[in-house]
Amino acid sequence: MISAHKVCRERLGWRINRMAEFGASADGGVNRQVFSDADRAARAELNSWATQMGLELYTDPIANQFFRLMPKGVAADMAPVLTGSHLDSQPTGGPYDGVYGVVAAFEAVQALIDCGAVLKRPIEIVAWSNEEGSRFAPGCMGSMCFTGARAIEEFADTCDADRLRLGDELSKTLLSHPAMQQRDFGQSLSSYIELHIEQGPILERLGKPIGVVSGIQGCRWFNVTINGEARHAGTTPMAQRRDALRAAVGYLSDLQIALQDPDDATRFTIGRLDVSPNTPNTVPQQVSFSIDLRHPDTEELNSLTERIHTVLSQQQQGCDAVCEEIFKHAAVRFHEWVIAAIQTCAKGLDLAYEPMVSGAFHDALFLADYCPTAMIFVPSQGGVSHHPSEFTHLTDLYDGARLLAATLEHTATSTVEIQASKRTENSTK
Ligand code: HGY
Ligand code: MN
Ligand code: MN
Numbered sequence: 001m002i003s004a005h006k007v008c009r010e011r012l013g014w015r016i017n018r019m020a021e022f023g024a025s026a027d028g029g030v031n032r033q034v035f036s037d038a039d040r041a042a043r044a045e046l047n048s049w050a051t052q053m054g055l056e057l058y059t060d061p062i063a064n065q066f067f068r069l070m071p072k073g074v075a076a077d078m079a080p081v082l083t084g085s086h087l088d089s090q091p092t093g094g095p096y097d098g099v100y101g102v103v104a105a106f107e108a109v110q111a112l113i114d115c116g117a118v119l120k121r122p123i124e125i126v127a128w129s130n131e132e133g134s135r136f137a138p139g140c141m142g143s144m145c146f147t148g149a150r151a152i153e154e155f156a157d158t159c160d161a162d163r164l165r166l167g168d169e170l171s172k173t174l175l176s177h178p179a180m181q182q183r184d185f186g187q188s189l190s191s192y193i194e195l196h197i198e199q200g201p202i203l204e205r206l207g208k209p210i211g212v213v214s215g216i217q218g219c220r221w222f223n224v225t226i227n228g229e230a231r232h233a234g235t236t237p238m239a240q241r242r243d244a245l246r247a248a249v250g251y252l253s254d255l256q257i258a259l260q261d262p263d264d265a266t267r268f269t270i271g272r273l274d275v276s277p278n279t280p281n282t283v284p285q286q287v288s289f290s291i292d293l294r295h296p297d298t299e300e301l302n303s304l305t306e307r308i309h310t311v312l313s314q315q316q317q318g319c320d321a322v323c324e325e326i327f328k329h330a331a332v333r334f335h336e337w338v339i340a341a342i343q344t345c346a347k348g349l350d351l352a353y354e355p356m357v358s359g360a361f362h363d364a365l366f367l368a369d370y371c372p373t374a375m376i377f378v379p380s381q382g383g384v385s386h387h388p389s390e391f392t393h394l395t396d397l398y399d400g401a402r403l404l405a406a407t408l409e410h411t412a413t414s415t416v417e418i419q420a421s422k423r424t425e426n427s428t429k
Helices: 002-006 009-022 037-054 099-115 141-147 166-176 202-207 244-257 298-312 336-348 364-370 394-412
Strands: 058-059 065-069 081-086 123-128 193-195 210-216 218-227 267-269 274-275 286-295 320-329 355-356 371-377
Touching: 002 099, 002 394, 009 037, 009 099, 009 218, 009 394, 037 058, 037 065, 037 099, 037 123, 037 166, 065 099, 081 099, 081 394, 099 123, 099 193, 099 394, 123 141, 141 364, 193 336, 193 364, 193 394, 202 210, 202 355, 210 336, 210 364, 210 394, 218 244, 218 298, 244 274, 244 286, 244 298, 286 298, 298 320, 336 355, 336 371, 336 394, 355 371, 364 371
Parallel strands: 081 123, 081 193, 193 371, 210 355
Antiparallel strands: 058 065, 065 123, 210 371, 218 286, 218 320, 267 286, 274 286
16 A cells, blocks of 8 residues: 555645636636536646656547556556546536546556556546536436446537537537547446545544445436416416416425425435526416435335326426436445455555445446446535535545555556446436
């Protein structure tokens, strides 16, 4: 684990602050949404770091970025250990979500280079495209396309709030990093390790610096559209209206009741609500809203989904609701070998850790179907994330990076083929 001692705290802090400049907002947060100019600038910065470190640069049809450390004497077809996370942020995001896992991976690989670790596998750093799904829904597009869970063709015509097409924004991004060699989805991998902030309160409450993540809860996203009739607000009697917003209020109230959970294990969020034509004196013609539903138990997740369909199958105010599922993944349990590797290295570094399941999803949700996968968490102050005040102490960021370096050293000096990586044929829709 000599590499852990070569991780540089100051350089790590500098890298975090440097990346926070891309999409920086006045309130200390970031707005670096996928395929935006800020995202493209952040991607270029990674390319310059990788070039300075002598890493090979690769990308794929959805602009995932891969940076490969190819140790001397290692066969080119030896499956690499992959580590990383995502650069894209929420519109009102913080400076650590996703990007910390990418930056710490660069710091860990630099430490491995600096200590002259004798590796038997390549190591690749990845920055996945569009993990958040805030500009173009759904999230995890980059990892879903890489693993075969979804086809990129499904997403090309998705538009953002300004009616810009994903396909066009993606092309601009691919053209912005010409130095990256193109390669197909589905490269073979030995294992995947993702370091991330916890985005919840558990580690801070327990006073532990590390979470060893054994899995991620299940998650399903829906888009609901309600069609009514646009009419004059002053002349149309209430009894003759098909008001899409009044209908939406009825649906939302019935959904809240139907999804009540005395155990508070269910996570049900209506994060986006659009009204059209969205003017004070026209009866709303159409309303669309998002549903983000999560639960640690897949059967329960599916039964909650049935309750949603039952509520949305009723009419409200003479209007119907159309519900489209755009994202779905069952709860996953990560691979024991990778979990054990992280635990062994945490013990070796004398870092106290808490075994835990992730409430947030990550690209590891899809990589877990593809190859042996596990995650490492560091604490989030106040459990806050997806907010500009997201914060993690540099000491914790440093401990996480040291553990990542040690785990990469541990897994990349093993030629044990735990399990061949495999493409997910079935769609997750
Ligand atoms: O939504 C999530 O769980 C992730 O933070 N994008
Ligand atoms: Mn994230
Ligand atoms: Mn996030």
